[in-house]
Each structure stands twice: as C-alpha cells, then as structure tokens.
Amino acid sequence: MGHIPRKRFGQNFLQDQGVIYDIVNCVDPRPGEPVVEIGPGLAALTEPLMTRAGHLHVVEIDRDIVSHLTQRFKPEQLTIHNVDALQFDFGALAREIAPGSRIRLVGNLPYNISTPLLFHLAEFGSSIADMHFMLQKEVVERIAAEPGTADYGRLSIMLQVRFATEYMLDVPPGAFYPPPKVDSAVIRMIPWPTPPWPVDDMPTLEKLVQTAFAARRKTLRNNLRGVVDDAQLIALGIDPAQRPEQITVEQFVRLANWLFAQRAQDEA
Structure with a gap:
C-alpha cells in the first residue's frame, strides 16, 4: 500500500520484523482471546497477532487505512472500528466481544495522543486484562519510574495507582517508517485486580x-x-x-x- 504517513495522526509505521516478532511474543496472544489493536496502521502487528489469536478487532481513525485493511483481510479475520480511540467506549466493546471476560489491548500508539489515551483507557480498567503499548521511550520511563528517580512524577503516580507496569523492550527509530526523532519502548500495563493503594477520591x-x-x-x-x-x-x-x-x-x-x-x- 502506497500510504503516505499523516503527521496529524502521528503515524510512524513499524517495519522491523525482529521488533515485530519480539512485541508479538511479549503479548503472546492465544487462540480465541479477545485482542484489540489500537492504530493498526499498515498491519505490521495486525497480521501476526491475528494469526495467533484467530481473530482481531482494530480501532483505526484513518479512513484510508480502514479501506486498505478491508480489502486485505476478510471479516472473519478482522473486525474494524473506524473511530477515534480517544472517544471509543472500550467497556462496551468488552461487553460485546468478551462477556464475562476482559479484552487485551495492543498498539503502536501515536505519540501525540499517548498520554490522554492512557488516561482514557484507565476508565475501563475493569474491562481490560492487559495492555501492551509502544510509546515514546521517555514516556515509558516516566510511567514505570520508581520514587527517588528523575523520571518519577505525576504520570508515574497517576498510572501506577491504576496499573501494574513493566518496561518490556527498547525499539530504535530505524524500526519505523518514517523514523521518528525519538527512541521508543514497549510497556506492559495490567489493571490492578485489587489496588494495593485504594484511592478514595x-x-x-x-x-x-x-x-x-x-x-x-x-x-x-x-x-x-x-x-x-x-x-x-x-x-x-x-x-x-x-x-x-x-x-x-x-x-x-x-x-x-x-x-x-x-x-x-x-x-x-
């Protein structure tokens, strides 16, 4: 597909097969699991995730990419939600595709919306099993930071009260097209089943x-x-x-x- 990456959507498409393999192994989707990818782009992660899970849901705002995915994959392989992830009701999706269970989220998130999107997703913690996201490395370091370090701050605290976080792997700029001007990293975030620090308000x-x-x-x-x-x-x-x-x-x-x-x- 001759898709020109759109700056307004923060598009940098993953293309390094070694990195793709590492990320999919981190997620390790099993057949039949309700996996949802946010921002599938040109399907670098989509196809291997789909192969392992059997079926995939994707949330994509770019209509050109939606058209490409529709032509490339069959409905029994891929369900496409052409919406803005920042406005999407992931709780309703979980009730629809995983009644009595929780969805797994994956994505190479656009850096320009990553922080507000994480706080949006935090509202659906009871519907989410886990999340594996590629973000700007600096953001991952801040999310996973421990007290007493330079990276520890508001983002660390407000996400750690909601999620158990784990820094998974680094991703260099050359793994993308076009290469971003910053390093990236993958983080695993799991909503606390019972918060270790219950927040009253x-x-x-x-x-x-x-x-x-x-x-x-x-x-x-x-x-x-x-x-x-x-x-x-x-x-x-x-x-x-x-x-x-x-x-x-x-x-x-x-x-x-x-x-x-x-x-x-x-x-x-």
Missing part, C-alpha cells in the same frame, strides 16, 4: 499530585503550604523536608485519602 489525588509537583526542586513543605501542615504530614508518616519525587505512591494516596476525609467532615 481520584480528583483529590490528581489535584494533590499536581500541586506537589508544581515545583520539583522545592520541598513538600513548600509546595503543599496552605494544603497541609508539617505536623499532619509527620502524623501520616511523610517527611515534609522531602521533595515530591521522594514520596511513594502509597504515601501520596494516604495523604489524598486523609484530605478527602477532612473535606467530607468539614462539609458534613
């Missing part, structure tokens, strides 16, 4: 983390002035003199739950 946690990381080089005491005092931080087992990147996910959740309880008490 997600908006409270989101606002807390945003405030805490407003100035990374400042201490928690300075960034959270007017939100919580030193005595209460210490009572919650948190050192006010630490910087935000030194605070664990569990500690942020503990503080957010306390703030939410305090607000509810004040409003009662």
Whole structure:
C-alpha cells in the first residue's frame, strides 16, 4: 500500500520484523482471546497477532487505512472500528466481544495522543486484562519510574495507582517508517485486580499530585503550604523536608485519602 504517513495522526509505521516478532511474543496472544489493536496502521502487528489469536478487532481513525485493511483481510479475520480511540467506549466493546471476560489491548500508539489515551483507557480498567503499548521511550520511563528517580512524577503516580507496569523492550527509530526523532519502548500495563493503594477520591489525588509537583526542586513543605501542615504530614508518616519525587505512591494516596476525609467532615 502506497500510504503516505499523516503527521496529524502521528503515524510512524513499524517495519522491523525482529521488533515485530519480539512485541508479538511479549503479548503472546492465544487462540480465541479477545485482542484489540489500537492504530493498526499498515498491519505490521495486525497480521501476526491475528494469526495467533484467530481473530482481531482494530480501532483505526484513518479512513484510508480502514479501506486498505478491508480489502486485505476478510471479516472473519478482522473486525474494524473506524473511530477515534480517544472517544471509543472500550467497556462496551468488552461487553460485546468478551462477556464475562476482559479484552487485551495492543498498539503502536501515536505519540501525540499517548498520554490522554492512557488516561482514557484507565476508565475501563475493569474491562481490560492487559495492555501492551509502544510509546515514546521517555514516556515509558516516566510511567514505570520508581520514587527517588528523575523520571518519577505525576504520570508515574497517576498510572501506577491504576496499573501494574513493566518496561518490556527498547525499539530504535530505524524500526519505523518514517523514523521518528525519538527512541521508543514497549510497556506492559495490567489493571490492578485489587489496588494495593485504594484511592478514595481520584480528583483529590490528581489535584494533590499536581500541586506537589508544581515545583520539583522545592520541598513538600513548600509546595503543599496552605494544603497541609508539617505536623499532619509527620502524623501520616511523610517527611515534609522531602521533595515530591521522594514520596511513594502509597504515601501520596494516604495523604489524598486523609484530605478527602477532612473535606467530607468539614462539609458534613
């Protein structure tokens, strides 16, 4: 197919057969499993995934690619959803194709929508078994980062409370056409069946983390002035003199739950 990659869709097509083999092995789809690929592009991953799973669902916004896929594959092989993944109801899809079960998601995600898409997918955690995504390497490093590292921040915390994350493999620019200007990596994300850090109110946690990381080089005491005092931080087992990147996910959740309880008490 002589498809010209579209910049507005962030299209970089995977073409390295060795990388394709490695990614499919990471996913390891089994016959009959409900596998959904986001952004199939020119079907580099689509065909080997389909071969293993037997049938594949794909979510693709580009009508030209949809036309190509329709001509190339039979309906019994491939079901195409010509929609914007950012607007798609993955929960409804799971109920339709995997009643009583969960769907598996795979994709070489466009870098320009990867973060909002991950947060959109987080809303359907109960419908998702696992996700294997290729993203900008820097984003994968931030998602999987541990406390005390330079990459640890808002993205790490807000996704780790929802998913178990695992950095799988690196993918060089030369594996794509056209080659992107950044390195890529593959991450595995599995929704927590039982969250290790249950969040009482997600908006409270989101606002807390945003405030805490407003100035990374400042201490928690300075960034959270007017939100919580030193005595209460210490009572919650948190050192006010630490910087935000030194605070664990569990500690942020503990503080957010306390703030939410305090607000509810004040409003009662």
